[in-house]
Amino acid sequence: MSTTSYRLPGPLGKLLAALPAFPGSLLFVQGLNLLLVRHLPADTLQALHGRSLRIRVADAGVQFDFSWDGRGFVAARRHAEPALTIAATAHDFLLLMQRKEDPDTLFFSRRLAMEGDTELGLLVKNTLDSIDLPAPFGVRPRTGSDRL
Structure with missing residues (x-):
């Protein structure tokens, strides 16, 4: 597992932070709908119904609001x-998508933060841990030895 956290260069982060947020959220949800929705259990989708969520890429100064x-x-x-x-950070999200880093490891090393409804956060984390995601970004299914 990686212990180094890379950050986007400051000027790039400032440039990205200056972009309007809503178009980015539109693109983000298109990706979620194409890659993730068909893998999510019905009870998870029911728990998410109407709940506002935000993904914040700290070093890029961008966030994606969706429900x-x-x-x-x-x-x-x-x-x-x-x-x-x-x-x-963008790098840590990439590591999570590639399943090269465990969310618990990032959380306890303060590289991943969850704020708000902790029960909802655990539901999201456990659901993503339990499903086999498609292969973009080199995603591979986790084995028992990958989990804490």
């Missing part, structure tokens, strides 16, 4: 306070 509307993930204008915010 589940019963048919798919939908982009949202910035919520004052989402039910759950998950934050990490």
Whole structure:
């Protein structure tokens, strides 16, 4: 497992942070709907219904606000306070997507932060841990030895 956390260069982060948030959220939910929705259990989708979520890429200065509307993930204008915010650097999110790093390891090393509804956060984490995701970004299914 990686112990080094890489950050985007400051000027690139400032440039990305200057972009409007809503178009990024639209693109983000398109990816979620294409790659993830068909793998999510019905009880998880029911628990997500109407709940506001935010993914914050700390070093890029961007965040994606979205929710589940019963048919798919939908982009949202910035919520004052989402039910759950998950934050990490771009590199750490990439490691998570590739399953090269465990969310618990990142959380306890303070490289992954969850704010808000902790029960919802655990549901999201456990659901993502339990499903075999498609192969973008070199994703591979986890084996028992990959988990804590």
